[in-house]
Amino acid sequence: MRRVVVTGLGTVNALAHDxxxxxxxxxxxxxxxxxxxxxxxxxxxxxxxxxxxxxxxEDRFPAKDLxxxxxxxxxxxxxxxxxxxxxxxxxxxxxxxxxxLGTAGGGIRTWEDSYRAVHAEGKTRVSPLVVPRxxxxxxxxHLSIRHxxxxxxxxxxxxxxxxxxxxxxxMQLIRAGAAEVMLAGGSEAMLCFGGVKAWEGLxxxxxxxxxxxxxxxxxxxxxxxxxxxxxxxxxxxxxxxARVLAELAGFGMTADAADIVAPGGDGAxxxxxxxxxxxxxxxxxxxxxNAHGTGTLxxxxxxxxxxxxxxxxxxxxxxxxxxMHGHAIGATGALEAIACVQALxxxxxxxxxxxxxxxxxxxxxxxxxxxxxxRVQAILSNAFAFGGLNAVLxxxxxx
Amino acid sequence: xxxxxxxxxxxxxxxxxxxxxxxxxxxxxxxxxLGLDSLGKAEAIFALEERFDxxxxxxxxxxxxxxxxxxxxxxxxxxVEELIARKAG
Numbered sequence: 217m218r219r220v221v222v223t224g225l226g227t228v229n230a231l232a233h234d235x236x237x238x239x240x241x242x243x244x245x246x247x248x249x250x251x252x253x254x255x256x257x258x259x260x261x262x263x264x265x266x267x268x269x270x271x272x273x274e275d276r277f278p279a280k281d282l283x284x285x286x287x288x289x290x291x292x293x294x295x296x297x298x299x300x301x302x303x304x305x306x307x308x309x310x311x312x313x314x315x316x317l318g319t320a321g322g323g324i325r326t327w328e329d330s331y332r333a334v335h336a337e338g339k340t341r342v343s344p345l346v347v348p349r350x351x352x353x354x355x356x357x358h359l360s361i362r363h364x365x366x367x368x369x370x371x372x373x374x375x376x377x378x379x380x381x382x383x384x385x386x387m388q389l390i391r392a393g394a395a396e397v398m399l400a401g402g403s404e405a406m407l408c409f410g411g412v413k414a415w416e417g418l419x420x421x422x423x424x425x426x427x428x429x430x431x432x433x434x435x436x437x438x439x440x441x442x443x444x445x446x447x448x449x450x451x452x453x454x455x456x457x458a459r460v461l462a463e464l465a466g467f468g469m470t471a472d473a474a475d476i477v478a479p480g481g482d483g484a485x486x487x488x489x490x491x492x493x494x495x496x497x498x499x500x501x502x503x504x505x506n507a508h509g510t511g512t513l514x515x516x517x518x519x520x521x522x523x524x525x526x527x528x529x530x531x532x533x534x535x536x537x538x539x540m541h542g543h544a545i546g547a548t549g550a551l552e553a554i555a556c557v558q559a560l561x562x563x564x565x566x567x568x569x570x571x572x573x574x575x576x577x578x579x580x581x582x583x584x585x586x587x588x589x590x591r592v593q594a595i596l597s598n599a600f601a602f603g604g605l606n607a608v609l610x611x612x613x614x615x
Numbered sequence: 616x617x618x619x620x621x622x623x624x625x626x627x628x629x630x631x632x633x634x635x636x637x638x639x640x641x642x643x644x645x646x647x648x649l650g651l652d653s654l655g656k657a658e659a660i661f662a663l664e665e666r667f668d669x670x671x672x673x674x675x676x677x678x679x680x681x682x683x684x685x686x687x688x689x690x691x692x693x694x695v696e697e698l699i700a701r702k703a704g
Contacts, residue, residue: 261670419657419675435676477654513676514653 219465220387221614223458224303224446225554226295229541230266230439234298238551239558241540242566245586248541249426249437256409262421265407266439266542283345285358286323287405291442291547292355293362296399300363303446304458305397314368314395315356316386317444318378318402320546321411322371323350328410355403355442367395376508377469378402379443379549380599380607384467386447396452401550403442412438418477420512426543427570428509428536429516429578436510439542443550445557462557465594465612466495472604479515479600484522487606488596492526495594495610499527502610503592504565506552508600509536510543511570519600520578533590535583539569549599549607556595556611563591616699621667622692628662629688642688656685663691669698 227234230248231241241248248266257263273282273290285293296315326349330342348354353371360369368389372381379402386400406412415421415438422435445464453460468490472483492499508519523531537555544551555566564587571584597609622642629646630637632655640649651659653675660671671694672682684690 417657417661419660419673421674422676423674433676434674475652478652511676 218391219450219463220390220447221450221453221460222445222462222464222557223448223453223460224299224305225461225557226298226302226444227442227551227554228268228291228294229441229544229551230268231541233294235302235554238554242537242555242558243564243587245567245569246540247569248439252407252412254408259409260412261416262412262423264437265412266437266544267407268440283343284349286326286349286354288319288323288403289355289358291405291440292317292403292444293358295401295403295442295444296359296362299399299444299446303448305446308364309397310364311367312396313363313365313398314389315359315365315399316368316370316372316382317356317359317400318372318374318382318546318549319352319355319404320373320375320378321404321406322352323354324406324411325408326350328408359399363399365399373546374605374607375601375603376543376545376548377599377601377605377607378546379553380597380609381469383445383447383464383549383553383609384469384607387464387467390447390449396449398447399444400447401442401444401553402547404545404547405440406438406545407440422511425570426511426539427572428507428511428539428568429520429534429575429580429582430571430573431575432572433511433513433516435512436538436543439544439548441541441544441551442547443554445550445553460614462560462614463612464609466491466497466610468494468608470606472606474604476604477602479518483604483606484519484598484600485525487608488522488526488598491596491608491610495612497594497610500530501594502532502596503590504532504559504595505534506556506595506597507534507536508598509538509568511536511538515600516575517577519598520580523580531580533565533581533583533588535566535568537566549597552597553609556597559592559595560611560613564589565592618692618696621695622688624666625663625688625692625695628659628666632659640688644688646685646687663695667695667699669695669702671698
């Protein structure tokens with residue numbers, strides 16, 4: 217079977233607008249969660265989030281393109297350009313290249329602005345470009361146009377697991393020979409009044425901080441951003457002399473088929489085991505788990521139980537980087553994949569912030585407060601979404 | 616609004632969520648025992664806020680719920696009374 221490797225990374229998130237800045241933030245254990253600044257944030261009950269700060273689209277995109285680009289697409293284009301440049305992809309890949317991007321909400325701000333115009337402001341018409349701006353495949357399609365990728369291009373949407381599904385499916389397409397190179401990851405721009413107002417009703421947002429696996433945790437904190445990885449057939453990457461950053465070695469996906477929001481059953485356990493088996497790894501080979509770790513009561517307890525069931529008492533160290541970049545919903549798995557690749561490159565495991573002390577129901581080795589210098593051979597990255605959809609990736613050190 | 620009126624409204628809201636006749640929900644009934652799941656609870660709280668024009672301080676991540684006791688019908692009624700009084704005050 218063809219191996220699939222990572223040869224490029226790109227990101228825009230609350231910590232930085234690029235990979236070097238994000239790597240530095242993960243090293244330094246910086247938190248990107250701050251008071252929300254968008255229009256009407258003062259009417260919300262929960263007023264913190266991991267916004268992309270100082271974002272100036274007019275400096276990045278031609279004025280003629282901007283009317284077509286919701287922030288969800290802007291973030292994806294910026295992350296994709298960085299990833300392609302890092303990978304050193306220059307030639308025209310054409311039908312041998314593709315894109316799979318996850319997003320949960322798509323162009324939410326375009327929906328909000330347009331409804332506001334016709335309902336609240338009494339206008340009679342909205343921009344003629346609303347439909348191509350807000351569609352879920354806009355980020356993937358713009359990336360394909362920008363980089364001349366004419367093979368498999370699509371969006372996937374599985375709430376908080378979208379980016380993990382995108383990365384896993386892209387890997388499978390390369391293995392199957394349907395493409396040599398795939399840009400894969402996710403993008404999300406949910407931090408606007410309507411996006412947060414919708415989440416408030418579920419009563420799972422934290423008012424103060426994101427504290428995954430900690431006692432005293434009060435829920436999740438939403439983030440914005442995008443992460444794009446260049447996935448490439450190993451032979452293709454070696455032939456062109458590309459630097460291999462890591463191997464995306466395994467993928468497992470399952471459904472709980474139980475509750476529409478509550479985690480439970482054996483779906484998470486089966487997804488982790490499937491990712492291990494797909495990668496040809498044993499539990500003892502895994503040196504770190506980048507957890508889904510949302511900071512809600514329900515996720516962190518269910519995820520802890522699932523990890524202990526798969527790994528037993530010898531479970532590897534665990535952290536949730538959401539305490540730094542926020543829960544970027546459909547993009548979060550891509551931001552976490554970037555953290556995993558950095559961990560393999562730099563032999564440094566990223567931390568969980570905001571940790572006040574252990575929750576007896578989450579008896580794991582939590583990497584709290586600061587990064588841990590450890591050389592590991594392989595990593596699991598979990599995503600467990602609303603809808604009972606579980607997607608787990610297994611990364612291995614580059615040889 | 617009298618306590619009896621609040622209690623009747625709370626029971627009506629819970630009954631709609633639980634798909635039970637109001638006569639089957641006693642004032643001292645426990646919410647868990649009635650079988651309300653987490654989404655049902657979120658919907659019931661939304662209905663209370665809309666019905667009484669209050670804001671219920673409830674976070675699903677704090678099981679002991681120091682700010683609003685959602686454990687029995689009586690305690691919900693008392694909590695709603697307090698929130699209405701605070702709004703008036």
